[in-house]
Structures are given as C-alpha cells and as structure tokens.
Amino acid sequence: MTDAIKIDVWSDIACPWCYIGKRNLENGLAAASADDDAPAVEVTFHSFELSPDTPVDFEGDELDFLAKHKGMPREQVQQMLQRVTGVAADAGLEYRFDLLKHTNTVKAHELLHFAKEQGRQHELAERLMAAYFTEGRHLGREDELVDLATDAGLDADAAREALQSGRYLDAVRADQAQATAYGINGVPFFVIDGKYGVSGAQPADAFAQIVRQVWAEHREPAGVEA
Template sequence: MTDAIKIDVWSDIACPWCYIGKRNLESGLAEVAGDDDAPRVEVTYHSFELAPDTPVDFDGSELDFLAGHKGMAAEQVEQMLARVTEVAAGAGLEYRFDILKHTNTVKAHELIHHAKAQGRQLEMTERLLQAYFTEGRHVGRVDDLVDLAAEVGLDADGAREALESDRHVVDVRRDQEQARAYGINGVPFFVIDGRYGVSGAQPPEAFAQVARQVWAEHRSAAGDAA
C-alpha cells in the first residue's frame, strides 16, 4: 500500500489566518478525495505561540491588544480585522472579534497534545478555534478548557489532570523547537512529508494541487520499490 502523505501544521489558536488555513486545507483535501486515485493524508497539528507573553486574562478587546500591545494604530487594526473577517467568511467562518477574549494560548496547546494522545487532536483543534473566533469563549483558563475537552468526548477529569500537571508543556516546547529548526517564524505553516513547506492560508486549490503532486510522487516511489 502506498504510504499516506503526512502534513504537519504549525499554528496558534489565537491566529485568525490559522483557522482560515485549516478550513482551506480541509476544502482542498475534500476536493482530491473524489479523485479516482485519491491521496491518503494524515494531518497533525503542532504548537506555535505568536504572543507567549500575553496574560491569561487580558483586560481589553482584540483591537486594544493589537493597538496597545503591538503598537498599531487603531484605524489600521480596524481595517485589518475587517479584512480578515471578510476572508474568513469566504472560507465559511463567522469571526466575532467584538466578543473575542484574547488570552495566552499555552494551555490550549497543552490540551491539543492531550487530545492527540486520546486520538482526538483534530476534533480538539477545531473546537478550540471555533470557540475562540466565533463564540467568544475563553480558551486560556483550565476550567473553560476542561469544558471544551468534554464537548469533544474527552474525559473531563483526565483533561484537568493533564492541564494542571503541566505534563504536556514539554510537547509544546518540542514543537516550538522543531519550528525553529525548520525556520518557521510565522503561522500557519504546513510541512508536507518533511520536505515541502507551504506558508500562509493558501486557497483550497493550492492544497489540492500539492496533495496531487506529492501523491503522484508517492505512487512513483512505490512503483520503483515494487
């Protein structure tokens, strides 16, 4: 059997382009799933913190954070948020920056690693992004994260123990070290088979194209080995 394409995605829960990129990747893979020789793909998400110095409870709006913490003009921030909201809508996502609760994301990344160990990483990643960008949920506090974990079928007590023990911090740091080794300094960033890098929230057709190209390489390699 031909080996599956491995797509490793570096992203941050607080990155609006990461959710758009996730949805575009899924749309592109859905397109190739209808091919006569459809690629098999395994997607794994990895931790990346855009603003690790952010407090868990930030006192202010997303506009306040970007204008104050990042030193951007308020008008510039408003235009940027309007633009990303428009792009997100094109990907089928309804962003609500007016109710978004900006927070530190390290605990959310720890929870994704816990979910990965339980075979629910993709579900947990989706739920966190949805909660953050479209529902105004808090994704930085343990109690809130435990509730979200339970919503995707994870054991609440097990999720709480994992978060309170900090045992997945080492996994988060390992992902970040790998990102530095690859030279990744912005997200989303997609690494295909450890050989090809795709930066940014590319359109679905770009992901479909690269999936078909790499799958053809897999098929050729399998034929040569036969």
C-alpha cells in the first residue's frame, strides 16, 4: 500500500488568498482523483496569523485596516481588493469586503485545532472562511465561533470550553514556530511530504500536476534511481 501524500497548509482565515488557495487545491485534487491511478492525499491546516496585533473589535472597514497596515492610499487598496474579488470569483467564491469585519484570528485558530482533534478540521476551515469573506460574520467573538463550530458538526458546549480554556493556544504557537523554522513569511504556503514548498494561491491545474508528480514518486520502487 502506497502511503498518502501529506499536504500541510499554513494559512490564516483572514487571508483572502488562503481561501482562494484552499479552493484551488481542492479543485486540483478533485481533478487528480479522476485519474486511473488516483493519488491518495491527506491535507492538514496549520495556524499562521497575518496580523497578530489586530484588536478583536477593529474600528473601521477593510479599506481602513489595509491602508493603515500596508501604508497604502485607500484608492490603491480599493483596486487591490477589486482584483482579489475577481480572482476569488474565478475560483467560485463571492467575496464581500463591504461586509467584512476585521478581527484578531487567534481564537479561530484555537478552534481549528479543537476541530482537528474531532476529525472536523476541513469542515470548520471552510465554514470559518466562508463566514468571514462572504457573510460578514465576526470571527473574533466567542458566540459567533461556537455557532460556526456547530455548523461544522461540532458540539457547541465542547467548542465553547475549548475556546474558554485556551488549551489549544500552545498548538497554535507550535504551528507558528514551525512556519518560522521553514522560513514561511507569507501565506498560503503548502508543504508537500515535508520536502516540497509551494507558495501562494496556485491555479487548480498546478496543484493537480504537483500531486500527480509526487504520487509517481511514491509509486517508484525503493532504491530505484530516477
């Protein structure tokens, strides 16, 4: 039995390119899954905070935040968001930056680690990103996070306890330390089988090609030179 390809994804739920990258990865894996010799793939999400100093309740909209954070004129930020919205639409995502509530994401990351233990990490990652980028939900608030956790099939009381206890914060910090060790300073970043690094929201076709190539490597008999 050939071992599955392991894809470790560093991302932030508040990163617009991360949601696009997630969807493109899924579409690429779906394309490869139609192959006669379909790759077996395991995807795990890891924590990365783009702006850890962001307050839970940020005063202002996304334009205000990016203009301040990146030191760019609002007009330039507006053009950048329009471009991202267009790329997201190509991936089948309807971004609503006019609704978006910028917030600190550390609690969302803690909840993702709780969901991983429960076998629901993929479902929660999708729910959180959709809520943030398309629904204008406030992901810095405990009640909102618990509601979204239940949408992803998690128990509400257990999710609330996980958030209130802070017991998953060490796991978040460990992910961030690993990102630093790998030299990751931007997301999304994909580490494939612990040896190949792919940066950015690559097209679906690129992900399909990568997993096919790595799967072929998995299928090579041990000791055979390329």
